[in-house]
Amino acid sequence: MKLKDLESWLQGVQGFEEPKVLLEQYQTPPHIAARILHTAQASFGDLEGKIVADLGCGCGMLSLGASLLGAALTVGIDTDSDALEVCKENLVEAEVENVELLEADVTTLSDQHPRLKKFFDTVILNPPFGTKRNPGMDVAFVQTALAVSNGVVYSLHKTSTRSHLIKKAGDWGVKADVLARLRFDLPNTYKFHKKTSVDIDVDLIRFSRSKQW
Ligand SMILES: C[S@@+](CC[C@H](N)C(=O)[O-])C[C@H]1O[C@@H](n2cnc3c(N)ncnc32)[C@H](O)[C@@H]1O
DSSP states (O other): OOHHHHHHHHTTOOOOSSOOGGGTOOOOOHHHHHHHHHHHHHTTOOSTTOEEEEETOTTSHHHHHHHHTTOSEEEEEESOHHHHHHHHHHHHHHTOOSEEEEEOOGGGHHHHOGGGTTOEEEEEEOOOOOOSSSTTHHHHHHHHHHHHEEEEEEEEEEGGGHHHHHHHHHHHTOEEEEEEEEEEEEEOOSTTOOSSEEEEEEEEEEEEOSSOO
């Protein structure tokens, strides 16, 4: 599927009804979601026929796109039942049947569900960026992603945290390739947002190991 067709299809995905600031609920804009998924498939063949996890799936933007690009099964995982309800509606609306949803806390996922360790071929995530309210949440999400993956992890991070993440990856013995720098246009979502929208520079990072782990 062409990038522009994927992006236009993703524009139909409904977002959070009442976004929760503590959970950093910002839907990935369709143009960014399309680029992440298109790169994973077109450049690396990491979606078609693969078992995929979407950590912090929210309303399913990345899960739906992965399914559209041929993932065999995608499991969308989020702690928020309201977001999962919207996700379910999006799946029904799009007639997508190979996405399963799991309500769980990503930070304790591999302890709570030990069978998921190394279960997924490809893990995709737009994690909470780990603001002042949730320091370290971005890193905790990536650690879980690596624990449940037997293959690769695609994750979105503020460009300002790039050196921190690359250092962490080195500590974990994982390769971290910055595939793209993108502009995340964050619409005015919460009361504390003063401007109509803010552009944030984000990196798409692909974490991998040279041999199976
Ligand atoms: C930035 S949003 C991304 C949503 C969606 N993946 C997308 O791309 O549009 C982060 C998501 O992580 C979820 N989340 C935050 N903390 C979580 C946790 N501890 N466990 C599971 N999900 C969590 C939020 O509910 C939210 O849906």
